[in-house]
Structure formats: C-alpha cells, structure tokens
Amino acid sequence: MADSNMRFLVVDDFSTMRRIVRNLLKELGFSNVEEAEDGQVALHKLKNGNYEFVVTDWNMPNMTGIELLRAIRADAQLKHLPVLMVTAEAKKENIIEAATAGASGYVVKPFTAATLDEKLKKIFANMNK
Amino acid sequence: MSEFGGMEDLLQDFLTESSELLSEVDNKLVELEKRPNDKNLLNDIFRGFHTIKGGAGFLNVEAMVSLCHRTENLFDKLRNGELTLSLENMDVIMAATGEVREMFGALSQKRQPPPAPAHILAALDLVLQGEIAALAPVAAPAAPVAAPVAAPATAAPAGGSEPDWQNLYDNLLDKAPTPVPAVAAEPAPVPAAPAVIEGEARAVMVEPMQSLKPAPAPKTQPQGGMQQVAAPETTIRIDTVRLDQVLNLSGEIGLTKNRLTTLRSDIMAGKMDTGTLKALDEAISQLDLLVGDLQNAVMKTRMQPIGRLFQKYPRLARDLARQLGKDVELVLTGEETELDKTMLEDLNDPLVHLVRNAVDHGVETIEERIAAGKSAKAVVELSATQVGDHILIEITDDGRGMRPDVIRKKAIEKGLIDVETANSLDEKQSLQLIFLPGFSTKDQISSISGRGVGMDVVKTNIMKLNGRIDINSAVGEGSRFSISLPLTLAILPVLVVRVCDQPFAVPLAMVREIIPIDAKQVQEVSGRATIVVRDEILPVKSLAGLLGWQETQVPHFGVLMQTAEHSFILAVDSFVGRDDVVIKPLQNIRPNGVAGATLSGDGSVVLVLDMESLLASSTADASSLKTSRFITHAA
Numbered sequence: 001m002a003d004s005n006m007r008f009l010v011v012d013d014f015s016t017m018r019r020i021v022r023n024l025l026k027e028l029g030f031s032n033v034e035e036a037e038d039g040q041v042a043l044h045k046l047k048n049g050n051y052e053f054v055v056t057d058w059n060m061p062n063m064t065g066i067e068l069l070r071a072i073r074a075d076a077q078l079k080h081l082p083v084l085m086v087t088a089e090a091k092k093e094n095i096i097e098a099a100t101a102g103a104s105g106y107v108v109k110p111f112t113a114a115t116l117d118e119k120l121k122k123i124f125a126n127m128n129k
Numbered sequence: 130m131s132e133f134g135g136m137e138d139l140l141q142d143f144l145t146e147s148s149e150l151l152s153e154v155d156n157k158l159v160e161l162e163k164r165p166n167d168k169n170l171l172n173d174i175f176r177g178f179h180t181i182k183g184g185a186g187f188l189n190v191e192a193m194v195s196l197c198h199r200t201e202n203l204f205d206k207l208r209n210g211e212l213t214l215s216l217e218n219m220d221v222i223m224a225a226t227g228e229v230r231e232m233f234g235a236l237s238q239k240r241q242p243p244p245a246p247a248h249i250l251a252a253l254d255l256v257l258q259g260e261i262a263a264l265a266p267v268a269a270p271a272a273p274v275a276a277p278v279a280a281p282a283t284a285a286p287a288g289g290s291e292p293d294w295q296n297l298y299d300n301l302l303d304k305a306p307t308p309v310p311a312v313a314a315e316p317a318p319v320p321a322a323p324a325v326i327e328g329e330a331r332a333v334m335v336e337p338m339q340s341l342k343p344a345p346a347p348k349t350q351p352q353g354g355m356q357q358v359a360a361p362e363t364t365i366r367i368d369t370v371r372l373d374q375v376l377n378l379s380g381e382i383g384l385t386k387n388r389l390t391t392l393r394s395d396i397m398a399g400k401m402d403t404g405t406l407k408a409l410d411e412a413i414s415q416l417d418l419l420v421g422d423l424q425n426a427v428m429k430t431r432m433q434p435i436g437r438l439f440q441k442y443p444r445l446a447r448d449l450a451r452q453l454g455k456d457v458e459l460v461l462t463g464e465e466t467e468l469d470k471t472m473l474e475d476l477n478d479p480l481v482h483l484v485r486n487a488v489d490h491g492v493e494t495i496e497e498r499i500a501a502g503k504s505a506k507a508v509v510e511l512s513a514t515q516v517g518d519h520i521l522i523e524i525t526d527d528g529r530g531m532r533p534d535v536i537r538k539k540a541i542e543k544g545l546i547d548v549e550t551a552n553s554l555d556e557k558q559s560l561q562l563i564f565l566p567g568f569s570t571k572d573q574i575s576s577i578s579g580r581g582v583g584m585d586v587v588k589t590n591i592m593k594l595n596g597r598i599d600i601n602s603a604v605g606e607g608s609r610f611s612i613s614l615p616l617t618l619a620i621l622p623v624l625v626v627r628v629c630d631q632p633f634a635v636p637l638a639m640v641r642e643i644i645p646i647d648a649k650q651v652q653e654v655s656g657r658a659t660i661v662v663r664d665e666i667l668p669v670k671s672l673a674g675l676l677g678w679q680e681t682q683v684p685h686f687g688v689l690m691q692t693a694e695h696s697f698i699l700a701v702d703s704f705v706g707r708d709d710v711v712i713k714p715l716q717n718i719r720p721n722g723v724a725g726a727t728l729s730g731d732g733s734v735v736l737v738l739d740m741e742s743l744l745a746s747s748t749a750d751a752s753s754l755k756t757s758r759f760i761t762h763a764a
Binding site: 014015016019020057061109 | 139142143146147150173176179180182184186187189
C-alpha cells in the first residue's frame with residue numbers, strides 16, 4: 001500500500017480545481033500535496049523537489065498537461081514518476097495520446113474520491129509489479 | 130437552505146475564480162469580433178469555458194455543465210478550423226456567457242440554477258452545425274419541450290461514460306487493438322443528442338436568417354446578470370507575500386510590546402535613569418514605525434487591481450453600441466492600478482453609468498461621425514493611474530462634446546437655476562450643471578442611460594468615496610470625465626487646526642499650504658475679505674463662521690485649501706499638526722459639514738470636517754470674513 005506521506009504535485013491552472021483534487025486526496029489519506037498552476041511551473045518544481053506522484057490537468061496555458069507529461073518522460077531524473085492525467089474529455093484520441101505519451105492513468109472530470117482511489121490503486125499496483 | 134451542503138467554501142472559491150474567468154472570456158469575445166480568426170483568442174475562450182465546465186461538474190451544477198459543454202465544443206471546432214465564426218453568431222455566444230453569469234448569480238445565493246433557456250441552447254446547437262442561428266424570442270415557447278431533452282443529453286458525456294483506461298493502456302502497450310473500439314463507442318451519443326434539439330429548434334424558429342437585429346429580450350438579460358454578480362462579494366484573494374508581511378509586522382509589534390512591558394515595570398519600580406528613559410524613547414519610536422508599516426501592509430491586503438472592474442465594461446460598451454447602431458471601441462489602460470476593495474465595489478455603478486453615458490450621449494452615430502469628418506469608429510478610453518496618493522480615473526470619448534450654452538439653457542428650462550445665475554457661470558461651471566439632480570440633457574430619458582440614475586447620483590457616489598469628479602469638454606472633439614479618489618478610505622491624513630479652543634481635522638489632501646494671516650495683506654473685494662497669494666486673489670473664510678460660531682479671537686493662520694471648484698483660505702486660530710487618523714462615523718446624528726470623528730493622541734475626540742458640504746451649507750456672507758475685523762485689529 002502507498003505511503004500516506006507520499007508527496008503529490010497537483011497541476012491545474014484553475015485554483016478551485018487544485019483545491020478539489022487536494023481535498024479528494026486528503027480524503028484518501030494523502031495530505032502531503034503541493035500545487036502548480038501550469039506545466040512550466042510544475043516542471044520547475046518537479047526538478048527541484050522530491051515529488052513521488054503527479055496529478056495534472058490536460059488543458060492549461062503556457063504548457064499543457066500532455067506537454068508536461070512528455071517533458072517528464074524525457075527527463076532522466078523524472079521519467080519514472082507516476083503521472084495521472086485529469087481531463088474533462090473521454091475522447092478516444094485524447095486517451096490514446098495520453099497513453100502513447102506515457103501517462104500512468106487517466107481520470108475524467110468530475111470524479112469522486114472513490115474513483116480517484118481506484119485509479120491510484122491501479123497505478124500503485126502497476127508500480128509494484 | 131443550501132443545496133451545496135459541505136461545499137460552500139468550494140462554491141465561493143469557484144464563483145470568485147470563474148467570475149473573473151468569465152469576464153476575461155467576455156472581453157476576449159469582444160476582441161474576437163475584431164479578429165475572428167485569432168487562434169490564441171479562440172484557444173483562450175475555449176479554455177475558459179472548459180475550465181468553468183470542469184468546476185461546475187464537481188459542484189454538480191448540471192445546467193452550467195450542459196451550457197458550457199456546448200460553447201466549449203463550439204470553440205474547440207473553431208480553434209481546430211472545423212468551423213469558421215460568422216459574426217452573426219456572436220450574439221448567440223454572448224447570450225450564452227450572459228446565461229452563465231445568470232447562473233453564477235443563482236449559485237451565489239446557493240441555489241441550483243435552472244437549465245439555460247431552450248432557445249439559447251438550440252441556437253448554440255445550430256451554430257455548432259455550422260449554421261447561422263437567431264435568438265428569436267419566438268423560440269421561447271419551445272422551452273418546456275426542448276429543455277428536458279437538452280439536459281440529460283449533454284450530462285452524459287461529462288459525467289458517466291468513462292473508458293476502461295487500464296485495459297486500453299495495457300492493450301496499447303501490448304499493441305493489441307481490440308479494446309479501442311469499445312472506447313470509441315462510448316462517447317458516440319454526444320453528436321446524436323444535438324440533432325434532436327436541432328429538429329425542435331428549426332420547427333419553432335420563424336426566420337432563422339433575420340439574425341442581424343437581435344431581439345431585445347435576451348439582450349438585456351446579461352446586463353441584469355452582471356449587476357447581480359457584482360453586488361455580493363464577501364471574500365477576497367490576497368497575495369500571500371502581502372499576508373506574510375502583515376504577520377511579520379504584527380510579530381514585530383508583539384516584541385516591541387514586550388519591551389515596553391518590561392520598561393513599564395522598571396519605571397513603576399522607580400527606575401528612571403537616563404538609560405531606561407532612552408530605551409523607552411527608542412521602543413516607542415520603533416512602535417511608531419511598525420504601526421505605520423502595519424497600517425500600510427493591512428491596507429495593501431485590501432488593494433485590488435481596478436482591472437477587475439474595468440474588464441466588465443468592454444462587453445457592456447459593445448452591447449450598448451450595437452443596440453444603438455454605433456461603432457464604439459472601449460480602450461482600457463492602467464488596469465493594474467490598485468484601489469481599496471470597498472471603493473472598487475462602490476465605484477462600479479458610477480463607472481457603468483459613465484461608460485454608458487459616453488457610448489449613448491457622448492459619441493455620435495456612424496452617419497454623424499462621417500458627416501463630421503471623423504472615423505466611423507468612436508473610441509472611448511477608460512484609464513486609471515496613480516498620481517501621488519490619489520487614483521485618477523478618466524473616461525474620455527471622441528464624440529460630439531458638450532455645449533455649455535445648451536446645458537445652461539436646459540438647466541434654466543428645468544428650473545434648476547435662474548437666468549441671472551446662469552449668466553454668471555463660466556464654461557466649466559456650466560458643465561458642472563449636469564450633476565444637478567433632475568438634469569438630463571435629452572428631452573426623453575433614454576431607456577439605456579436613463580435607468581432612473583442620473584449624473585447627480587454619480588457625483589454623490591464619488592463624493593461618498595472622498596473623491597471628486599471634473600468634466601472637460603470641447604465641442605466636436607469629445608468629453609473627459611476625471612474622477613480623483615484617495616487610495617483608501619481606512620486611513621485619512623489630516624491637518625488638525627484649532628478654533629474657539631476646539632480641535633478640528635481637515636483632510637490634508639485639500640490643503641495646499643499654510644500662511645500666516647497678516648492684517649495688512651487682507652484686502653476687501655466687493656465687501657469680502659481676500660488675500661492675494663502669488664497673484665491669485667483668494668477669499669478668506671473663517672472656520673468659526675462656517676460652523677456658525679462666534680469667533681473668540683482674531684484668526685492668525687490661513688490654510689490655503691483647494692476643492693474641486695475653487696480655492697480659498699480657511700482662517701483658523703492655531704494648529705495642532707498633521708496626523709493619520711481613522712475616521713469613525715457618528716452614529717445616528719449627522720451634523721452638517723462633519724465627516725466623522727476620531728481620537729487625538731491625548732485621547733480627546735476630534736471632529737473631522739467635510740469641507741465640501743460645510744462650504745455648501747453655509748452662505749457666503751456668514752463665512753466670508755469681514756475686512757473690517759482685520760482692520761480694527763491692525764489699528
């Protein structure tokens with residue numbers, strides 16, 4: 001089971017949404033959560049801090065979630081980080097794009113704590129394989 | 130009764146953040162009319178709707194999700210080049226943002242908003258099909274039919290359907306294609322739904338092509354909505370750096386307080402050597418600095434960029450201009466200028482009125498402009514700048530300007546002034562007549578700028594904020610309304626003067642200089658005392674006289690004061706000094722000419738004077754110092 005001290009980075013340009021995700025994570029027992037408002041800020045934070053999990057929105061200014069994901073996978077130091085993509089779309093092409101870019105999971109807004117828990121558990125299970 | 134149990138906090142955050150976002154979207158839409166193919170604009174607008182929809186989804190606001198889903202799809206198609214925007218459809222999109230704003234209004238009262246009117250949803254769906262839609266009011270009767278169809282249809286893709294991600298992911302990695310079609314099938318119902326609604330819409334719409342003249346009914350709705358949202362805002366977003374500064378300073382003050390407590394014990398115990406007293410002096414000086422810094426820091430937490438207000442107006446100007454058949458561009462500058470939050474809210478109504486006024490009365494119709502040799506497009510500029518400790522807000526138009534003679538004539542016709550007074554007014558004073566209650570330059574009050582609020586209310590509102598408003602106008606070239614406001618209402622720098630052995634505070638902002646009154650300099654001009662200061666003849670008004678008191682001594686000092694209209698010398702007995710005070714309003718009583726009260730350093734109550742109303746309330750004769758008084762004294 002995952003460590004409740006696991007360090008999360010929640011990336012979204014909409015602060016209300018960051019708060020929602022943070023609250024949901026807290027409900028699941030993860031309270032070590034930091035925030036970033038777009039991909040650029042997130043990447044900078046990731047390079048300078050010991051994060052263990054990234055939850056990112058897709059659609060953001062400056063650097064989108066998918067660009068962030070690609071940047072993470074291209075970085076020798078960060079490429080093993082689990083990245084959960086959050087989006088409002090359940091479109092096939094988006095899912096394929098996320099998968100090919102190396103996303104660890106994909107969750108569609110709006111979601112509940114239970115859905116998030118399920119997604120996280122799957123990712124944790126895969127990590128321990 | 131709230132339908133958002135446990136989510137009130139989130140709801141508040143959502144409303145604050147999304148209202149700003151929607152204002153940005155509104156402004157970008159106005160921009161988009163000028164550059165309909167700007168990819169960045171399309172992208173930003175798409176993201177705006179997308180983000181609002183996402184937040185609304187978590188709060189279970191189905192009506193908003195359903196509406197934003199459509200606008201988001203539309204802008205997705207536009208930015209991908211699948212559709213091109215026809216300007217005729219802008220009205221539909223604008224009506225949609227107006228509807229979202231209405232929903233914010235409902236949410237701020239903790240109510241679930243009802244679904245958007247069916248004719249707007251239907252029109253959006255038509256636009257999504259690449260057709261030109263009209264917001265014909267005839268569509269309204271369709272509401273009960275179409276609405277239930279619309280809501281569940283769009284709710285589905287946002288909420289329930291979700292692909293088996295893990296399965297897909299694993300399969301993609303294994304290069305096994307099988308589960309992909311399963312995912313593709315799920316979102317399929319989406320395009321199917323609008324088709325149903327479209328059928329409904331076509332059936333009820335009489336002439337979908339008559340879209341150039343938008344129906345007035347849906348037009349006015351968004352404006353009402355804007356005001357609804359503007360009113361209640363009980364939370365504030367503060368830069369954490371500013372908040373940390375407050376915390377830091379209050380900590381420092383705590384430390385200084387500890388130091389003072391120790392010193393007090395020492396002094397009470399009889400330890401009064403120079404070292405102790407020097408330490409006391411230092412501690413108090415430090416406290417003085419810290420309190421000043423803290424006041425500033427606290428004030429800064431209340432400061433908000435005026436852009437938050439300004440950004441609502443381009444849309445307002447655009448809608449109004451279209452209604453009037455004018456071409457007006459509202460140019461904003463200085464949006465980053467900061468102002469106290471309460472003032473910002475109170476400034477909204479006067480600014481809305483002035484912007485409407487500029488578009489409605491200020492600028493001419495396209496034909497008139499062309500006939501006058503001007504460009505067809507009129508420019509109204511709204512600017513804000515900080516000038517010293519004041520904020521200057523200016524609304525400038527390049528319209529027809531105001532004619533002092535016409536204004537004077539109107540004022541006489543309406544019985545606001547008599548002919549004699551009118552003749553004695555110079556051009557600038559004549560323009561000021563429009564601020565008189567009951568004045569309206571149009572014979573028929575326009576339903577647009579009218580709204581039962583006149584320029585007099587604008588002026589009263591500005592004066593309530595300790596501000597003043599001036600007009601400059603050149604016939605044929607345009608008009609400029611200048612509003613000058615203090616940075617904050619919380620702390621007022623004052624000059625404390627004495628008269629009849631009682632202290633009074635006057636706002637320092639109005640004080641130009643202090644001069645000794647030498648009886649030899651006092652000259653009589655038409656029976657009133659005046660003093661010439663650097664070639665300027667200024668009337669001398671006794672503060673005791675203004676207050677209706679008997680003078681107890683001959684005034685020794687004059688405070689050269691400047692109000693919006695004129696300069697004068699306020700004669701007082703002596704000075705106490707300058708101070709930064711916090712004005713407390715007087716409960717239940719409101720004596721003329723008194724803005725409030727404050728406590729002086731020695732704990733006594735000092736009345737803070739409201740010079741404008743004091744001057745207005747007292748007749749010139751009572752306050753103008755009789756020259757004879759000085760002459761007797763000199764002799």
